Structure formats: structure tokens, C-alpha cells
Amino acid sequence: MxxxxxxxxxxxxxxxxxxxxxxxxxxxxxxxxxxxxxxxxxxxxxxxxxxxxxxxxxxxxxxxxxxxxxxxxxxxxxxxxxxxxxxxxxxxxxxxxxxxxxxxxxxxxxxxxxxxxxxxxxxxxxxxxxxxxxxxxxxxxxxxxxxxxxxxxxxxxxxxxxxxxxxxDAGAAAAMDMATLSYIYGAAIGFFHGARIAEAEGFRVDRYGALVAGIGPTFADFLRYEGEAIQAGDFTVGESPLSISVEATARIARAARERGINDEFPAFAAGLFRRAADAGYGGEEVAALIKVLRGDPGARAAA
CATH class of the missing domain: 3.40.50.720 (NAD(P)-binding Rossmann-like Domain)
Structure with missing residues (x-):
């Protein structure tokens, strides 16, 4: 037929x-x-x-x-x-x-x-x-x-x-769906944690949401750049050195604890970036965090 x-x-x-x-x-x-x-x-x-x-x-x-x-x-x-x-x-x-x-x-x-x-x-x-x-x-x-x-x-x-x-490959759509959902859920948890910061500081959460929406296109361009860096295997600093994220995530986790805000999410992120820095990736583009997620030898030794 x-x-x-x-x-x-x-x-x-x-x-x-x-x-x-x-x-x-x-x-x-x-x-x-x-x-x-x-x-x-x-x-x-x-x-x-x-x-x-x-x-x-x-x-x-x-x-x-x-x-x-x-x-x-x-x-x-x-x-x-x-x-x-x-x-x-x-x-x-x-x-x-x-x-x-x-x-x-x-x-x-x-x-x-x-x-x-x-x-x-x-x-x-x-x-x-x-x-x-x-x-x-x-x-x-x-x-x-x-x-x-x-x-x-x-x-x-x-x-x-x-x-x-x-x-x-019939499995490609499902695989990319999982990959994009990983990004969405990670971003959503970060957004909700940010909402708690806004609440704790007396800032309107709806206005915070509007601010996040405003930076969306710029952040999307940044992520595209990081994806290209990972694909090329070139982690020369071009946009943001990983060391900045080490300091930033540690600062967010510390501030959460000081304000009595749940710190599980920033503590997790700070731990990953600290492992990357300890493995010697601090002077590379922030996309070098992928090496920790891959379980590269240097990252495993630093764990």
C-alpha cells in the first residue's frame, strides 16, 4: 500500500x-x-x-x-x-x-x-x-x-x-526536548529563587518578572555563543570568564542564607562552579563548566 x-x-x-x-x-x-x-x-x-x-x-x-x-x-x-x-x-x-x-x-x-x-x-x-x-x-x-x-x-x-x-533518527526530537526542558526547568528554578529575593527585599515580583522578560533576548544570544564555544571546543574567554560565575553564585548562596531564603539552588550552582575553578577552568569561558558535567579527569580530581 x-x-x-x-x-x-x-x-x-x-x-x-x-x-x-x-x-x-x-x-x-x-x-x-x-x-x-x-x-x-x-x-x-x-x-x-x-x-x-x-x-x-x-x-x-x-x-x-x-x-x-x-x-x-x-x-x-x-x-x-x-x-x-x-x-x-x-x-x-x-x-x-x-x-x-x-x-x-x-x-x-x-x-x-x-x-x-x-x-x-x-x-x-x-x-x-x-x-x-x-x-x-x-x-x-x-x-x-x-x-x-x-x-x-x-x-x-x-x-x-x-x-x-x-x-x-526518530529519537532526536525526544532527545532535544529533554535538553531544552533541562534548560527551562533550570531557568525556572532560578527565576523562582529570584522571586524570593525580590519578596525578601520588598520588591514587586511582577516587576521583577518584567525585568527578566526584558533581558531574555540578550541572554538567549549569550547562550547561543556558549553553545558555539562548546561545539568548537574553544574555551578562550570571549564573553564571560568562569571565575566571575564562581564569585557570583557563591555570593547569591551566601545572601540567601543571611536572609533566611532557601539556598538549595544557589548552593548547588555555586558547588558546580567551585569544582570547575578548582579543576583549573576559572580563566576559561564560562562554558567550560561543561567539563565538570562531562566528568572530565581534572574536574573529577577536584571533586
């Missing part, structure tokens, strides 16, 4: 109607797709049915209804339970767009299974909230068969215009 191309009927299925899955189905309807949906709790489909969606009576019927099947459920265990042996066999000649959050290994295993059954597979990582979907700049990471990505790009752009295709 051949894969249906973008020139043929616009039909798609969405399995999983949580906040994100329901949003994906709504966007498909608004874009003119004949949209079939399925969810364990059928009642969640009500608003979509009123908007023109079709409710499949089973996962098998949902898969058979469309050339492109979008899955967005809690985790890969839930996805595998839905796409059991009989249902998965129906993916022959169809695209499975897996938008369920998982690990790179789970994505690769999913692709191997679908490919063996004659289907095409793309793994995606949505880097936005449901309310941010469908915008020209909505970021979505994708990996898997390039031919499938090119053939179904119009459908993918219904969900967001900021598509980033990362290559044939």
Missing part, C-alpha cells in the same frame, strides 16, 4: 483528547481536515463533534479512518496499550505522528515497530502550551523519515509554523 500524499484528501485522526490532543483536533477542523477522533472517555469529544469531528468507535476504526494518525496521550505505555497488535497492523501505508512525550529510546522502538508494519513514523516534541498552538512561530521538534516529513508538512504546519526537522 502506498502512503497518501499531501495532494489527496485532507483527512486526519487524533487519538487522545486531553488539553493538547483536543487542541490539535480543533486546529485540524479549522484547517478543513476531515477529522476523526478517539479517546478512552468519549465525553471529551463532545465539543469537537459539535464542530464537525467524527467519533470513532474504537482505536482500530480511528486508525483506518485516515492516512495520518496523530497520537497525543499521557505516555508511551498508554500509546502502546491503545495501539495493540491488531490496531498497529492497520498502520500499514499510514503515517503515525507520535506527539506523546517519551524518551529517545521509546521513540526509536516505536519507529522500528511501525516501519516493520509498513507504516511511516514521525516523532514530535511540542515546545508550547495548548493555547500557543497553531501560531506561525509555534515551535515543534520533529524527527523520523524525511520522506514522511516532506509529504505531510502541510498537516504539520496546521499545528505550528516553527517546525524544526532534526533528521532521520
Amino acid at each position: 502506498t502512503h497518501e500524499t499531501k495532494a489527496e484528501t485532507k483527512r486526519a485522526t487524533v487519538i487522545g483528547l486531553g488539553q493538547m490532543g483536543g487542541t490539535l483536533a480543533r486546529l485540524l477542523l479549522e484547517a478543513g481536515y476531515e477529522t476523526t477522533v478517539w479517546n478512552r472517555t468519549a465525553a471529551k469529544a463532545g465539543p469537537l463533534l459539535a464542530a464537525g469531528a467524527r467519533l470513532a468507535p474504537s482505536p482500530l476504526a480511528a486508525v483506518r479512518a485516515s492516512p495520518a494518525v496523530v497520537v497525543c496521550v499521557h505516555d508511551y505505555a498508554a500509546s502502546d496499550a491503545i495501539l495493540d497488535e491488531e490496531v498497529a497492523a492497520a498502520l500499514d501505508g499510514r503515517l503515525l505522528l507520535q506527539l506523546t512525550t517519551g524518551s529517545p529510546q521509546e521513540a526509536r522502538a516505536g519507529e522500528a515497530r511501525v516501519r516493520a508494519l509498513g507504516g511511516a513514523y514521525l516523532d514530535g516534541a511540542i515546545q508550547a502550551a495548548p493555547g500557543q498552538m497553531g501560531r506561525p512561530d509555534t515551535p515543534i521538534l520533529l524527527s523520523g523519515a524525511e520522506a514522511a516529513y516532506r509529504a505531510h508538512e502541510p498537516l504539520l504546519r496546521v499545528f505550528g509554523g516553527g517546525l524544526e526537522y532534526l533528521g532521520e
